[in-house]
Amino acid sequence: MGKQKIDEQQELHGFLTGENFYVQQILGLHEEDGKYVFRVWAPNAQKVWLVGDFNDWENTLLMEQDRDSGVWLIETTLPKQGDLYKFNVQRTDGTQIMKLDPFATRFETRPGTAAVIQSMGDKKWRDGLWRGRQKRSNHLKxxxxxxxxxxxxxxxxxxxxxxxxxxxxxxxxxxxxxxxxxxxxxxxxxxxxxxxxxxxxxxxxxxxxxxxxxxxxxxxxxxxxxxxxxxxxxxxxxxxxxxxxxxxxxxxxxxxxxxxxxxxxxxxxxxxxxxxxxxxxxxxxxxxxxxxxxxxxxxxxxxxxxxxxxxxxxxxxxxxxxxxxxxxxxxxxxxxxxxxxxxxxxxxxxxxxxxxxxxSQTQITGPITTGALGFDYKWNMGWMNDILRFYQMDPIERKHHFHLVTFSFMYAFNENYLLALSHDEVVHGKKSLMHKMWGDRYKQFSQLRNLYAFMYAHPGKKLLFMGGEWGQFLEWKHDQGLEWVDLQDSFNYQMQIYTKHLNHLYKEQRALWEMEDSSTTIRWIDDSPEDSILAFIRQGHRKKDFLIIIVNLVPVERVNYPIAVPYEGEYEEILNTERATFGGTWEEGNPVCETTEQTMNAFSYQITPTIPALGVLYLRPKKIQIRKTEVKGGKEL
The missing domain is CATH 3.20.20.80 (Glycosidases)
Known part of the structure; x- marks a missing residue:
C-alpha cells in the first residue's frame, strides 16, 4: 500500500488481458488523494461490502462494480492504520461470505485471515555493490x-x-x-x-x-x-x-x-x-x-x-x-x-x-525459443532418488547396483541441474539423511561424509536442508527447532566441521563449478563395480586446473590402489573424508603421490594412493608435465 496516482482503466485493461505485471498497484488497498481506496476482482458477485474494525464488520460500505473489468471499488476515510478488514462477498447463489483481500501485503497473525491496514515506506537499500556484482557475473560459471x-x-x-x-x-x-x-x-x-x-x-x-x-x-x-x-x-x-x-x-x-x-x-x-x-x-x-x-x-x-x-x-x-x-x-x-x-x-x-x-518429458532449462520453459536450474530428482537408494543399501549388494551411482552422469548435461537433498527427503518416515545410511553409527557418519563429497564432485549446483550439515538423526519436524543439542556429541560436531570445510573447498576449487555447463568438465578414469570404486576427473578452464576424484563405496580400505592419471608428475591430497578431524580414523592423509609410467585406461600414467574404507579422496596436481604428445585418455561423457 502506498500513495500513488494511477490510470485506473489502463491498469485494469492490462489485468484483463494478462499483461499487467504490477497489478497490486491497482487492486487491493491504496492511499489516493488522502483517502483509502479498496478494489477487489469478483466479476460474478451480486454485491460486495468492505467490512472491518472501522465499521464493526457490518454491511455499511457497499462497493461499486466496474462492469467491464468485474472489479469492485470503494473510497473511504473511515479506516485508520492498524485496522483489520475483509470483503463480504454476496455470491451468485445469494449467500454471503467474508473473503480475504488477495492483494493484501499484511495479515493478522494466524489463525485470523483479515488483512491489516499498514503503510510501508520506501526502503533506502545499501546492497548496490552486491547487486552490481551479480549483474556482471555468469551464475552458470x-x-x-x-x-x-x-x-x-x-x-x-x-x-x-x-x-x-x-x-x-x-x-x-x-x-x-x-x-x-x-x-x-x-x-x-x-x-x-x-x-x-x-x-x-x-x-x-x-x-x-x-x-x-x-x-x-x-x-x-x-x-x-x-x-x-x-x-x-x-x-x-x-x-x-x-x-x-x-x-x-x-x-x-x-x-x-x-x-x-x-x-x-x-x-x-x-x-x-x-x-x-x-x-x-x-x-x-x-x-x-x-x-x-x-x-x-x-x-x-x-x-x-x-x-x-x-x-x-x-x-x-x-x-x-x-x-x-x-x-x-x-x-x-x-x-x-x-x-x-x-x-x-x-x-x-x-x-x-x-x-x-x-x-523428463519437458525441457525445463534453456531458452523458450527451443521449446524449453526458460528456467536456469532444475532439481535433479532422478539423481537424488538413485543415490539415496544406493547409500541405504548393504555394501555387499552395491556392486550389483552400481548403475545407481553412475547413471546420472549419462544425462548430467541434458539440463542445468541442481543437486538437492531437501526437506522432502527427511520427513514422513523417510528418516533423516544420517539415519538412512547403512551400518552402525560410525559407518553412517562415514557414508554421509562420502555422500556429500560425491555430491560436491558431481556436476550440478548444490542444496542441503538444515540439520543435514551435522547429521541430525531425527526427522525434521516443522513445529520444533532443530536438534542443536546434537552438537555436544563429537560425531555431530565433527560432521559440522567437515561440511564447513567441504563448502569452503567447493568455493575454492574452480574445477568443481567453472565448466559445469559443459560435458568436458568430466573425464572418466575408472568404474569398478567389483571393487565399488569410482574415479573421475573434474576439469576447469585451464588444462592444469583439475581434480582427481576417487570414491570408495564399501567398508574395505584399498591400499596402494592403482588410479590412472593424465599427466606425469606429483598429485597431492586436498580432501580425505576419513581424516580424524572430520570424525574418521586417519591422523594423516596420503603423502604426495608420484606417477609411474604405466598405461591404464588409455592414460599413460598412474598413481597408487590408499583409499580409505567408505572414503573419498580429492587429489590435485602439485607439479605435473603436460606434453604435446600426451595420450588423451579417459572417456568424456
Missing amino acids: RPINIYEVHASSWRQKETGEPYTFHELKDHLIPYVKKMQYTHVEFMPLMEHPLGASWGYQLTGFFALASYYGTPEDFQEFVEACHLANIGVIVDWVPGHFCANEDTLPYYDGTPTFEYADSNRAKNRRWGVHNFDLGKPQVQSFLISSALYWIDTFHLDGIRVDAVSNMLYLDYDEGPWTPNHEGGNRNFEGYYFLQKLSSVLKQKHPNILLIAEEST
Whole structure:
C-alpha cells in the first residue's frame, strides 16, 4: 500500500488481458488523494461490502462494480492504520461470505485471515555493490551452494515461538556465513493458515507471513545477507492455493482463480485448488506476485514449487480430463511457465529461476525459443532418488547396483541441474539423511561424509536442508527447532566441521563449478563395480586446473590402489573424508603421490594412493608435465 496516482482503466485493461505485471498497484488497498481506496476482482458477485474494525464488520460500505473489468471499488476515510478488514462477498447463489483481500501485503497473525491496514515506506537499500556484482557475473560459471531453511523451525525460542526475521538476522546470517554457503533458500514465506503445510498452501501471495515479523524486517534481513555476500532465494507456489473457503476458492461463487473443470480445479493429492493458468487475470495475478517479491525484497532467486503439477493433467490422483489433443499435457501451464520466465528475465536478467520438477518429458532449462520453459536450474530428482537408494543399501549388494551411482552422469548435461537433498527427503518416515545410511553409527557418519563429497564432485549446483550439515538423526519436524543439542556429541560436531570445510573447498576449487555447463568438465578414469570404486576427473578452464576424484563405496580400505592419471608428475591430497578431524580414523592423509609410467585406461600414467574404507579422496596436481604428445585418455561423457 502506498500513495500513488494511477490510470485506473489502463491498469485494469492490462489485468484483463494478462499483461499487467504490477497489478497490486491497482487492486487491493491504496492511499489516493488522502483517502483509502479498496478494489477487489469478483466479476460474478451480486454485491460486495468492505467490512472491518472501522465499521464493526457490518454491511455499511457497499462497493461499486466496474462492469467491464468485474472489479469492485470503494473510497473511504473511515479506516485508520492498524485496522483489520475483509470483503463480504454476496455470491451468485445469494449467500454471503467474508473473503480475504488477495492483494493484501499484511495479515493478522494466524489463525485470523483479515488483512491489516499498514503503510510501508520506501526502503533506502545499501546492497548496490552486491547487486552490481551479480549483474556482471555468469551464475552458470560460479559456485552455488544453497542452505535450505524452514524459517520458523531452524531455531526457536524457549517458549517454542519462532524467531522473526529481525532476530534471524543476528543468528542465521552469521551461521550461513560461517558454514561457507553461497545462498540461503527459504521454504515459502508468504501468508498461509496451516503450519503443517510448511508454507506450500498459500493465502497471501503478496504478504510475508505475520509470524515472521514485518516486511521491513525481511527487507533488512535480505540486505544484511547481501552485505555478508550471501544470496537469498525464496520458494514460491504459483500452481495451487489454500482450499479454505474464506480465502481464494470460488471467490465470487464461480470459478474465479481456479479452473472451471472440477477435475482440474481440485487437487486431491494435496487438498488444495489449482490455479487456472490459462486465465489472463490469473496470469497477471501470479506474475505480479513473483515480481513483487523480487522487487520489494531484492531476492536473488525464486524456486517454483510443484512444476510437474502445472505441466501434466494426470499428475494428481483420481480422474483427469485430457487436453484437446487427447493427451496429458497441460498447455495452459506450459505456456504460463514460459511467459513467467520470459517476463521475469526481461525485468531481472540475473534472477535465478529454479524449478522443482520430477519428470523428463519437458525441457525445463534453456531458452523458450527451443521449446524449453526458460528456467536456469532444475532439481535433479532422478539423481537424488538413485543415490539415496544406493547409500541405504548393504555394501555387499552395491556392486550389483552400481548403475545407481553412475547413471546420472549419462544425462548430467541434458539440463542445468541442481543437486538437492531437501526437506522432502527427511520427513514422513523417510528418516533423516544420517539415519538412512547403512551400518552402525560410525559407518553412517562415514557414508554421509562420502555422500556429500560425491555430491560436491558431481556436476550440478548444490542444496542441503538444515540439520543435514551435522547429521541430525531425527526427522525434521516443522513445529520444533532443530536438534542443536546434537552438537555436544563429537560425531555431530565433527560432521559440522567437515561440511564447513567441504563448502569452503567447493568455493575454492574452480574445477568443481567453472565448466559445469559443459560435458568436458568430466573425464572418466575408472568404474569398478567389483571393487565399488569410482574415479573421475573434474576439469576447469585451464588444462592444469583439475581434480582427481576417487570414491570408495564399501567398508574395505584399498591400499596402494592403482588410479590412472593424465599427466606425469606429483598429485597431492586436498580432501580425505576419513581424516580424524572430520570424525574418521586417519591422523594423516596420503603423502604426495608420484606417477609411474604405466598405461591404464588409455592414460599413460598412474598413481597408487590408499583409499580409505567408505572414503573419498580429492587429489590435485602439485607439479605435473603436460606434453604435446600426451595420450588423451579417459572417456568424456
